[in-house]
Amino acid sequence: MYKYIIRRILIFIPMLFALTVIVFGLAKAAPGDALTGQMLADPKVDPLVYEKQREALGLNDPVPVQYWRWLSSTAKGDFGKSLVFNGRSVAELIEARFANTLYLGLFALFITIIVAIPIGIYSARKPYSLLDYTATGFGFLGLAIPNFFFGLIVIYALSIKLGWFPAQGTLSAPGMTGFAAFTDRIHHMILPGITIGLAGTATYMRYMRSEVLDVLGSDYIRTAKAKGMSDRNVLYKHTLRNALIPIITLMGFEIGALLSGAVITEQIFQYPGLGTLFISSVTNRDFPVVMAIALILGLLILIGNLLADIFYSIIDPRIRYD
Template sequence: MYKYIIRRILIFIPMLLALTIIVFALAQAAPGDPFTGQILDPNIDPEVYELRREELGLNDPVPVQYFNWLTSILSGDLGQSIYYNGRSVLDLISQRFPNTMYLGVFALAITLMISIPIGIYSARKPYSALDYGATGFGFLGLAIPNFFFGLIAIYIFSINFGWFPSQGTITSNNLTGITALIDRLHHLVLPGITLGLAGTATYMRYMRSEVLDVLGSDYIRTAKAKGMTSNSVLYKHTLRNALIPIVTLMGFEFGALVSGAVITEQVFNFPGLGTLFLQSVMNQDYPVIMSMCLLFGVFILVGNLLADIFYCIVDPRIRYD
């Protein structure tokens, strides 16, 4: 397995290089630049903007721009934001990164705590009232867009009842200790549930389907014939094999933890990477856009690698030479 992991890590190098080419090509294909957008001051001489383009290297040939950008990234310099008054891209990302991680982990925890138990129970009690209810919830969760559910949640639980805040990450920066932690969790409830809605429905349906499939296997019937209890059959034999597709989804979720949900963060005015990415796209701030796309791609690749490693833990039959 160690040789396989090393090979996968080595494969990352050409994959990352291809990712940088794709990200840079998409940025170049986009029309205009930060100095042709709506943020320009009409009172400023256009020559000032042209000098700024020359200073940033936007007038250089495309291969030269790509080489300069790639060498800067390899040296750890993500460049400076054009829209945010020349602030470091690394500083902007590191400032928003914790908020997105908190939101992603909170949403993933809600997803797993709800979807896996309900999926298991639905498989053990098929066509029961809970099974029909979970199936209906699954279809609704997949059909309702996150932004629509988020607006409804704000209207009901924030505006009408006033139970949860509708925006931000903390009430006051003066809060510390356990009080600050509780307040942050309070702000995470609505966006976390909204972000985890579709994931909960997906995981629940996968879990139900896989547990039903495994329960019909020959080795499960053999285990029951030997006198094993239902709980032993479920947790020692069924669950580990049923978790394989969940592990696959978890690999992609690792990348989603970093990328967050652009629309969900925008609905709740949540200062994470999603809102930063959307603002950068609207303002054509290409240094920030390219750095964030590259970051998202790296975490998705890492998530896929972790999923392959977890396969060996969940299912001992899987081995890599």
């Protein structure tokens, strides 16, 4: 297993390099820059002023030179300075919002797991029951309804009409600390967390039902039952261990997908995280911030897949990588 982990890490390095090329290339292919937006906003300013600023920022340098400069700085943890937010460092902007997005992503993943896996298991053990049909219908709706539309529905129903949850922000009042701040933050995360976790919950539930049904029909499960093993032991000792393998694969993608899915959801709920920062940076063509956030999200997806591959050997000892 250790040889496999080392090989996966070695593969991870060129994939990370390819990610930096893609992120930088897409940013450079986008039309205009932050100075172009400023020029359109204030046409009275002499264009030579903006041209001098581009020269000072190195935006007129050859693309390979710009890429190497950006890659060297990024490798040191320096993402440069924002072109819009009064020259503040990109790392400072991301650090101020990353925790909010991370908490929201983990909260959405927690909701997904505690809802999807038990319902998926029950649907497999009691196929074609009322709950199974209900869960199937919910699964199709969860996959069909876009997150932004579902977010607007829950805001209208649970916030505006019923007033159960706040529709925006992270805290009810500034300066809150301790347990009160923790509970209030959870209260604010419920609506965006449900919205982000909707599609994931539907997907996990369908995968869990399918895998448990498949494993329950295996010969070794019938043998275990014939030997007198209780249904509980068959389920938790044999069935789940094999049925969780595709779930781990999904979770590897879900780490980055949850955070990237928060880009639109955070905008709907005015949640101050990476999503709102990303949207405002794209709108203002603040490409240093855009590239940094895109790189971080891509890196999280790569790390998630690396961890998923490693966990395979823990869940299923039959898997060998030698």
